[in-house]
Amino acid sequence: MIHALTLILLCQLAGETMTRLFGWPVPGPVLGMAMLFVLMLARPRLAGQVVPAGEGILRHLSLLFVPAGVGIVGHLGALGTYGAGLAVALVLSTVLGLAVGALAFVAVARLVEGGKPDA
Template sequence: MIHALALILACQLAGEILARLVALPVPGPVIGMALLFVLMLASPRIAQSTLPTGEAILRHLSLLFVPAGVGVVGHLGLLASHGTGLALALVVSTVLALAAGAGAFMLVAQLTGSTAQQEGPHDG
């Protein structure tokens, strides 16, 4: 547990340093995610020991954005004046992205013959 936590923090730290050294537009933790993924691929021992801690952190992922969410109290005026535009942008964009993602998946799956072999048993 403590080793896995130290490894996750070390990946984040390395990501933050890299992001600043190379002036990447990608947030440090995202680079840290890529680093941890490469480490897990490289060593099954690292992967197995990181697994429980990583899953424990992700189980309560939504709790972690409560503090930032409460920051909405500072934007109530903005939400009131641009509410319609924001709602329209979010709804239309989300519907389009869903259709584009699923459509592209189906198209390429048919072209490459990657069929949904496991569809039946999980259905329902």
């Protein structure tokens, strides 16, 4: 448990250090995620150790957005002024993103799999 947490924090720390060092636009934890993925592929034994602790954090992922979400109390003014515009942008972008993403997947799957998806 402590080993897994330490590894996760080390990946995050390495990610934060590298993005700042090189001025990359990626958030440090995202780079940390990529590093952990590569480490897990390279060392399956390590993966077995990380999974329980990592899944413990992910099981309650939605709890982690609550403190940031409560910050909405400071933005009620902005929401009142731009609420309608934001709502339109959210709904249309989500619907179009879903449709285009799924259609692109199906089109390329048909090309590379010859029209018969496996399983």
